[in-house]
Amino acid sequence: MIVREPPVREPARSAVQRLGRRVFDILAEVGRAAMICVGAVAAMRFAFTKRARKDIVAQMHFCAVRSLPVVSVVAFFIGMILALQIGIELRVYNQEALTGSAVMASMLREMGPFMSGLVLAASVGAAMAAQVGTMMVNEEIAALEIMDIDPLRFLVMPRMAAMAVTVPMMSFYTCALGVLGGAVVSHTQLAVPWATYFQNAMDFASTKALWVGLFKAFLFGFIIVTVSCYEGFRTEHGAVGVGRATRQSVVTNFLLILIVGYFVTRLFY
Amino acid sequence: MIRFEHVTKVFGSGKRVLDDVSYEVERGEIFTIVGPSGTGKSVSLKHMIRLLSPTSGRVWVGDDCVSEAEGRELSRIRSRFGYLFQSAALLAWMDVYDNVALPLREKTRLTEGEIEFKVRDALEKVGLGGEGASMPSDLSGGMQKRAGLARAIVTEPEIVLYDEPTSGLDPVTSRRIDELIADLSSRLGITSVVVTHDLHSALSISTRIAMLGGGKVLSIEPPSAFIHSTLPQARAFLEAQYITRRGAWEANRP
Numbered sequence: 001m002i003v004r005e006p007p008v009r010e011p012a013r014s015a016v017q018r019l020g021r022r023v024f025d026i027l028a029e030v031g032r033a034a035m036i037c038v039g040a041v042a043a044m045r046f047a048f049t050k051r052a053r054k055d056i057v058a059q060m061h062f063c064a065v066r067s068l069p070v071v072s073v074v075a076f077f078i079g080m081i082l083a084l085q086i087g088i089e090l091r092v093y094n095q096e097a098l099t100g101s102a103v104m105a106s107m108l109r110e111m112g113p114f115m116s117g118l119v120l121a122a123s124v125g126a127a128m129a130a131q132v133g134t135m136m137v138n139e140e141i142a143a144l145e146i147m148d149i150d151p152l153r154f155l156v157m158p159r160m161a162a163m164a165v166t167v168p169m170m171s172f173y174t175c176a177l178g179v180l181g182g183a184v185v186s187h188t189q190l191a192v193p194w195a196t197y198f199q200n201a202m203d204f205a206s207t208k209a210l211w212v213g214l215f216k217a218f219l220f221g222f223i224i225v226t227v228s229c230y231e232g233f234r235t236e237h238g239a240v241g242v243g244r245a246t247r248q249s250v251v252t253n254f255l256l257i258l259i260v261g262y263f264v265t266r267l268f269y
Numbered sequence: 270m271i272r273f274e275h276v277t278k279v280f281g282s283g284k285r286v287l288d289d290v291s292y293e294v295e296r297g298e299i300f301t302i303v304g305p306s307g308t309g310k311s312v313s314l315k316h317m318i319r320l321l322s323p324t325s326g327r328v329w330v331g332d333d334c335v336s337e338a339e340g341r342e343l344s345r346i347r348s349r350f351g352y353l354f355q356s357a358a359l360l361a362w363m364d365v366y367d368n369v370a371l372p373l374r375e376k377t378r379l380t381e382g383e384i385e386f387k388v389r390d391a392l393e394k395v396g397l398g399g400e401g402a403s404m405p406s407d408l409s410g411g412m413q414k415r416a417g418l419a420r421a422i423v424t425e426p427e428i429v430l431y432d433e434p435t436s437g438l439d440p441v442t443s444r445r446i447d448e449l450i451a452d453l454s455s456r457l458g459i460t461s462v463v464v465t466h467d468l469h470s471a472l473s474i475s476t477r478i479a480m481l482g483g484g485k486v487l488s489i490e491p492p493s494a495f496i497h498s499t500l501p502q503a504r505a506f507l508e509a510q511y512i513t514r515r516g517a518w519e520a521n522r523p
């Protein structure tokens with residue numbers, strides 16, 4: 001049950017008890033977030049019904065097409081920044097021709113999934129938390145539960161399915177555009193010929209890095225939807241609560257994307 | 270049909286909203302709950318479908334203890350209900366038609382044609398025949414309420430809970446909704462629990478009226494007795510709507 005009441009408790013009698021409760025509450029909340037994630041994944045067996053298909057396509061449109069402009073700008077500039085940063089260092093050793101390989105390597109494994117994850121968390125994730133939070137405040141979620149329509153299946157699953165596909169796609173797109181941005185800077189600022197840059201870039205494009213990057217992006221999709229919906233479902237106290245949910249979802253998403261990104265790299269390298 | 274057994278509800282803030290409340294709504298009744306704002310009328314309704322759980326005591330629906338049911342059992346009990354939220358609670362991104370069709374599409378195997386017939390009928394009944402394609406945000410509060418009402422009754426439930434069905438409506442539409450509620454109960458035998466501030470509607474359609482105040486049920490009386498009530502809270506309520514012991518609507522105007 002998504003709609004729930006906070007438990008009523010006697011005030012804690014000691015600092016130890018207060019601490020114990022706090023730890024217990026945090027664990028319970030983590031469990032609840034996990035329950036939302038697992039519930040939505042389990043509901044994916046209904047992803048091919050007519051309504052779900054329609055919802056998933058709508059969500060994909062919202063996640064991908066609507067965030068395309070901002071993702072494009074971010075991707076291009078990240079590539080430019082990387083190329084400039086690395087190129088200036090490499091020039092000291094007369095190795096600026098290698099800029100392409102460095103940009104490609106860092107985009108594929110780290111910056112591609114990371115930047116697309118952050119941008120989508122800040123835009124799509126925040127919107128999701130606000131929408132779910134508003135529905136909570138407006139008793140729409142309660143109405144769904146009374147009609148015996150599972151909010152995890154009805155609301156979270158289409159978002160999760162859409163994001164699991166979109167974030168990797170966006171990540172790949174970010175990599176491509178980033179490498180392109182790097183090429184422009186290499187050519188104009190570092191006088192590296194286009195052909196040399198791309199030759200180097202392609203030589204260093206490892207399939208493993210690509211897969212690890214896409215895997216990360218895939219995980220980020222789940223994280224963003226789980227965190228945003230979890231925060232949305234936790235909303236109470238009207239408009240103020242919706243603001244809190246939005247803010248908290250962005251903060252938590254950023255932290256998790258950083259931490260999980262690091263550990264996935266560790267796992268594979 | 271719906272029985273409150275010594276129900277006490279204390280919220281986290283320590284606020285005691287219901288205090289050892291016991292009463293029973295009979296099958297087929299139109300049971301009206303009146304009382305000042307903030308006395309726990311909506312809270313009472315929410316206990317009947319377990320959107321809230323009692324701090325102590327029990328709530329029964331027929332032979333099922335709804336306040337202790339979980340999982341499938343709870344789903345089964347809830348499926349007997351239609352619920353009109355005080356806030357209407359329509360899904361904002363769907364138009365009125367899709368909102369009303371939602372429980373049928375999700376919970377029945379009806380074809381789209383059969384669904385359309387039922388949805389049009391429900392919208393017609395609440396006077397929103399032409400508003401199927403409107404988005405909830407484009408409707409007035411009263412119209413949203415009626416769309417919520419259509420959604421609550423479209424599944425033809427056994428029990429319907431109405432939270433202020435006529436608030437925000439013009440008097441003519443209010444009477445129409447009253448007639449609808451009365452009609453549903455007399456024709457289909459639906460049990461209705463109505464929360465309202467509108468004593469004119471309470472007096473004309475109810476089988477019994479419960480007056481809530483201070484966390485207690487102050488009185489439960491049929492309209493004929495309620496209008497002669499000597500309870501100060503009830504008198505204040507009646508007189509605020511120009512209803513006197515001599516009868517409703519009669520000249521008692523300032």
Ligand SMILES: Nc1ncnc2c1ncn2[C@@H]1O[C@H](COP(=O)(O)OP(=O)(O)O)[C@@H](O)[C@H]1O
Nearest residue numbers: 280281284286305306307308309310311312313
């Ligand atoms: N979920 C909740 N948490 C805490 N207090 C609540 C909650 N729901 C209602 N209340 C309190 O219970 C009281 C009764 O609320 P309600 O039943 O909505 O009033 P009304 O009789 O006007 O419908 C109010 O004082 C309200 O503040």
Ligand SMILES: [Mg+2]
Nearest residue numbers: 310311312355
């Ligand atoms: Mg109320």
